[in-house]
Amino acid sequence: MTTWLVTGGAGFIGGNFVLDAVARGVRVVNLDALTYAGNRDTLASVEGHPLHVFVHGDIGDRALVARLLAEHRPDAVLNFAAESHVDRSIDGPAAFIQTNVVGTLALLEAVRDHWKTLDAAGRDGFRFLHVSTDEVYGSLGETGAFNEDTPYAPNSPYAASKAASDHLVRAFHHTYGLPTLTTHCSNNYGPYQFPEKLIPLVIAKALAGEPLPVYGDGGQVRDWLHVADHCAAIRAVLAGGRVGQTYNIGGNAERRNIEVVKAICALLDARRPRADGRPRESQITFVQDRPGHDRRYAIDAGKLRRELGWAPARSFEQGLAETVDWYLAHQDWVARVLDGSYRLERIGTAA
Template sequence: MNYLVTGGAGFIGSNLVHLLVEQGHNVTVLDLLTYAGNLDSLADLEGRENYVFIKGDIGDASLVSEILRDRNIQGIFNLAAESHVDRSIDGPAEFIKTNVMGTFVLLETVRSYWNGLKPEAQGTFKFLHISTDEVYGSLGDSGLFTETTAYAPNSPYSASKASLDHLVRAYHHTYGLPTVTTNCSNNYGPYQFPEKLIPLVIHNALAGKDLPIYGDGSNVRDWLYVMDHCKALATAMEKGIPGETYNVGGNSERTNLQIVHTLCDLLDSKRPKASGSYRDQRTFVKDRPGHDKRYAIDASKIKQELGWTPEETFETGMEKTVNWYLGNHDWVNRVTDGSYRMERLGLGDVD
C-alpha cells in the first residue's frame, strides 16, 4: 500500500513510519519539522526505497494535492498536530491554526483527490484521524471512556482535537469520505520529545535536575506503549469501518507519582547515582490550570471488532523505554538543543 503519514517525524509518527516501512508499505512522510518533529527520528530509514520524506505543511493544498497524485496515495495517517497542553495554555492561537485550520485544508484536499479516484480505488482508500482521550474531559475515580462518551475538553489543545474529531466525522457523513477516528490514551516510548513526563523525568534525572510533579502527583492516566499504539493504527487502517471510532488504551492506569517512582527505581538499578536515589530529586510544584484528574480508556471495541490488544505490559514497556533513552541520550541532547523555551520543560506535561 502507498501511505501518507502527516506529522511522521514526531513521536508517534516516527514510530508508525518505522512499523509501516518494515511491513513493506511505501511510506511518504509530510512534516513541517516544528519543535517536536525531528528527522533524527527517521535517520535510519534514509535510502530505503519504500520511504520518502517531504518537508511541508498540511495546510499547503497544492503540495498535498501533488503528493497524493504523484505518490498514488491509498491511505492517510493524519498525525500532524500541536500536542503539548501547557503550550496550548500559553498560546492557543497556534493550536487553532495548525490543528483546526490545517486539518480542514487537508480534508478538503483529500476529498477532492478521493472524488477523482476510480470507484475501485475509492473503495479501498481510507483517511485515519489519530486523536486523543483528552477530548472526553476528566473522569472521576471510576468508569472508563468509551466511544460514546460525551465530549468535554478542558484545555485549548483538547478543544482543538475535539473540533477535529467532529469535522472528520462530518466529512464522512456529509461527503462520504471514508474516515476512521482513533482516540488513544497517553503514549510513551522511543523518540518522544522530552517535554512529556516520562522522557523529561529520565532526562532531568540523569542531568541531576529536579523532577517537578504537578500538585500532589495523584492525577491518573492510562499508559500505552507507543509501538502497541502504532500496531493498533495499522490495524484500524486495514480493518476499520469508515465512519467508526475506536478507542485505544494500554490497560495501565498509574498516577503521575507512580510513574516518577517507577522511572527512578529503574534508573537506580540501571544507572545508579554515586549516592542516594533518583527519588531524592522529586519536587512538587503548583498544579496547572484545568488539569484533568483521570483518564482511562475502554478498548474493548477495537479488541472485539478488529482483534487488537496491547502486547506490552506497563512493566515491560517502561523497561524498554528506559533502556532506549539510556542508549540514545545523544538523541535527546540533539532534539533539545536550542529548543523552544527548554527551561520550561521542568514541568513535564503528562498529556
C-alpha cells in the same frame, strides 16, 4: 505496492509509525512541517530508503497536498500531524487552532477532492485515518472509562482543538462520503518522545541530577500505552475498521503520575546509580498544578478488542523498562534535542 501518505511522520507517534511501516514493506510518503516537535534524527534509519519519501511541508498547504496525492496515489492518508502539548496550548492556543483545526480542514478538503477523482474501486478501498486523543472526553471521576459514546468535554485548548478536528472528520464522512476512521489514544510513551512529556522529561532530569517536577500532589491518573502497541492498533483499524467509526486505544495501564515518576527513579537507580548513592526519588519536587489539569483518564478499548482482536502486547512495567533502556542507549538523540542542534538541519526533500 501499498502506499500511505503519513502526515506528522517526523514526530513521536508518527515517526514510530513510519519506521514500522517501512520495515513492513509499505511505501510511505512522509509529510511533516518540522516544527519544534518534528525531528529528522528520528528518521535516520530510513534516510535514503527507497520506501520512504520525506517532504518538508504543511498539511495546510492544499496545493502541496494535492500534488502529493496526485503523484503518489496513496491507498490511505494517516493524519498524525498535530500540536499536542497541553502546557504549550495554555501559553499559546492560536498555534493549536491553526494546525489542528485549520490545517486538518485543508487536509480534508485536499483529500476529498482527490478521492472524488478515483474510480469506484479506488474510492471503496481508500481510507483517511485521523489520530486523536482521549483528552477530547474531558476528565473522569475515580471510576469508569471513556468509550466511543462518551460525550466530548475538552478542558484545555489542546483538547478543544483536537475535538474540533474530530468533528470535521466526522462531518466530511457524513456530508461527502469520505471513508474516514478516527482513533482516540491514551497517554503514549516509548522511543523518540520529545523530552517535554512526563516520562522522557523525568529520565533526562533524573540523569542530570535536576529536580523532578510533579504537578500538584501527583495523583493525576493516566492510562499508559506504549507507542508500538498504539501503532499496531492503528494498523488494525486501518485494515479492518468500519468506515465512519471511531475506535478507542488504551494500554489498560492506569497509573498515578507520582507512581510513574517513582518507577522511573527505581529503574534508573538500578541501571545507573547516582554517584553519591542517594535514591533518585530524593529529586522529586512538587510544583504548582497547571490550570484546568484533568484528574483522571481511562480508556475502554473493548470495541477494538471485540471487532479487530487488538490488545496491548506489553505490560506497563515491561514497556517502561524498555523505554528507560532506550533513552539510556540513545543519549546522543536526547542531547541533540536538549541543545537544539536537531533543528539546524531543516532541508526537506520535495517529492
